[in-house]
Amino acid sequence: MSRSHCRRWFSDERAADLSGESGCGYQNAVELTQSVHAYSAPVMARCASAAALVMWERDVVRPxxxxxxxxxVARIELAAPSYQxxxxxxxxxxxxxxxAHANAMDIKGFTLADGRTVTVADGWRGAQRDRLFLHDVRxxxxxxxxxxxxxxxxxxxxxxLHFDLGRDHMCR
Ligand SMILES: [Zn+2]
Structure with missing residues (x-):
């Protein structure tokens, strides 16, 4: 997805660029308070990362x-602010x-429509259904x-679960 296409996709959610200290900061970021699912806290992410998150929710989490x-899933539980x-x-x-470049997000769990929360901490090696779901989404x-x-x-x-669009390719 091109940068301009991405920004059009999220035209209502654009965030101002930030030049932080020590090389931190971001350009072309968006702030999402919800997309396919609600989020426990706003997600501040570069446009491409936000788009990846939304596609993962739609094509992986929901099914x-x-x-x-x-x-x-009723709400995705963020572990920490996505920009740090x-x-x-x-x-x-x-x-x-x-x-530090708003290019990553950390997810600690999922609250289902019935109100139960499935956490990575307890579910990764927990009940079989939770294990299967968490491995599916990872x-x-x-x-x-x-x-x-x-x-x-x-x-x-x-x-x-940590997701990013940085240089290193890892899937573990
Ligand atoms: Zn992380």
């Missing part, structure tokens, strides 16, 4: 919830996180994002 639970000026934890090269995200990190990646991701 997976219907398949595994026979109902829709910080470095990647535990790396010596002190590279900035994709969060695996499906790899089609839309460059990097998809789950509890299978490391302990820093034991309680959330």
């Amino acid at each position: 997976a919830a219907r398949r595994r639970y026979g109902q829709d 000026c910080r470095r990647i934890a535990g790396r010596r090269d002190r590279r900035l996180s994709e969060h 695996d499906g995200a790899c089609t839309y994002f460059q990097a998809v990190l789950s509890p299978d990646y490391n302990r820093d991701h034991r309680d959330h």
Whole structure:
């Protein structure tokens, strides 16, 4: 999706560019308060990342919830603000996180239409239905994002799914 096409798609949600300190900041970002599903907090993301999120919700989350639970997701639970000026934890090269460019989002769970919340922290190795659903949505995200990190990646991701459109291609 081209940059101008993406901005037209989200014409009501555009966010002003931000030049943050230490190289943080973003251009061509949008702020979504909901799309296919409601969000627990607004998602501030570069346009392409926001578009990937919406397509993942439409093409992966919704069908997976219907398949595994026979109902829709009512709200996606964000683990933390999607934009954060910080470095990647535990790396010596002190590279900035994709969060520092509004190019990433962290998801800690899904509240279903019946009110139950499925969390990554409890569900990843929990009841079979939750395990299958969470693996469906993790695996499906790899089609839309460059990097998809789950509890299978490391302990820093034991309680959330990280998605980004950075340089590194990972699906774990
Ligand atoms: Zn993250």
